[in-house]
Amino acid sequence: MQYTVKAADSGKTVKLLITELLQPSSKMLKYLKYREDGILLNGSRVTVRATVREGDLLTLSLLDPQDAQGPEAVDLPLTILYEDGDLVVPSKSGNMPTHPSRDHYRDTVANALAYRYRNDATPFVFRPVNRLDRETSGLLLVARNKLAAGRLTKSMQAGEIHKTYLAVLSGDCLADEGEINLPLHRSAASIIVREVCSPDAPDAEPSRTRYRVLARRDGYALVEAKPLTGRTHQLRVHFASLGCPIVGDTLYGTADPRIGRQALHARSLSFPHPSGGERLTLTAPLPDDFSNLIGALFPDLKGAFDEP
Structure with a gap:
């Protein structure tokens, strides 16, 4: 595929332009990034x-039709909080990946939705507007067609999609409320780990998180967090960098026997509907492991967040 960059596209990153043009699956984007001739700009290989x-002339070496098949349809339990012809909002459990990867081919949200829509007239394409780490539970926004995906992506870029998380922190080091404004980048030692960096670092990504402490007890804090930017591992790195990592986060903190994952839950999601623009606000109940952890650490709040 070749595309001549228009004036309206000037200044965009290759990744943003590809997203707007194709709404690619994670598999396709990964294929483009690592294939030698996957992404060419004016004939030269570039990064996203x-x-x-x-x-500029952007050339993309797209997947063969056989390789571009969607995720396998697998009958998996998945709670659906909202659904229409344009979008679906599932609430995933902790330890459920969003999309297939090398070690998770058949146990993801994408597999579950492929099964749900297996009898649709058109083949299912997984178009997540936001993503959650495997161990993070809660709400995902998934477009069901290309037009809705494009409109929701633009809403995300315009800051019109609002996300609220609940997190349990190990350490009581925060003011009652505030904003964390610390740029992030990928660690030189790992392709997975992110870390706080200087604003002057060449790959620094501005990152902002607003938070409010809901409860404190015995060195733990329950917080409501609103990411104002959408960086990889943003909440996890921001809180850990201040000395209060998320409970159970083995990458930026330590494991906790009371919960087999990081205590982070995508609690609510508010966004304009791609058809009509009316604002939808959805709230996900806590999964049992998160609810039990709150009950153990904050007895006065036991059951307080079980219902939306």
Whole structure:
């Protein structure tokens, strides 16, 4: 596929432009990134971070139709909080991946939705607007067609999609409320780990998190967090960098026997509907493991968040 960059696209990153043009699956994007001739700009290989200018020629080596097949349909339990012809909002459990990867082919949200829509007239394409780490529970916004995906992506870029998380922190080091404004980048030692960096670092990504402490007890804190930017591992790194990592987060903190994952839950999601623009606000009940942890650490709040 070849695309000549228009004036309206000038200044965008290659990743953003590809997203707007194709709404690619994670599999397709990964294929483009690692294939030698996957992404060419004016005939030269570039990364998805490259910036395009009017008149540039973007060439993409797309997947063969056989390789571009959607996720396998697998009958998995998945709670659906909202659904119509344009979108679906599932609430996933902790330890359920969002999309297939090398070690998780058949146990993801994408597999469950492929099964749910297996009898649709058109083949299922997984189009998540937001993503959650495997160990994070809660709400996902998934578009059901290309038009809705494009409109929701633009809403995300315009800051019109609001997300609220609940997290249990190990350490009581925060003011009652505030905003964390610390840029992040990928650690030089790992392709997975993110870390706080200098604003002057060449790969620094501005990252902002607003939070409010809901409860404190015996060195733990229950917080409501609203990411104002959407960086990888943003909440996990921001809280850990201040000395109060999320309970059970083995990457940025330590394991906790009371919960077999990080205590992070995507609690609510508010967004304009892609058809009509009316605002929808949805709230996910806590999964049992998160509810039990709150009951153990904050007895006065036991059951307080079990219902939306």
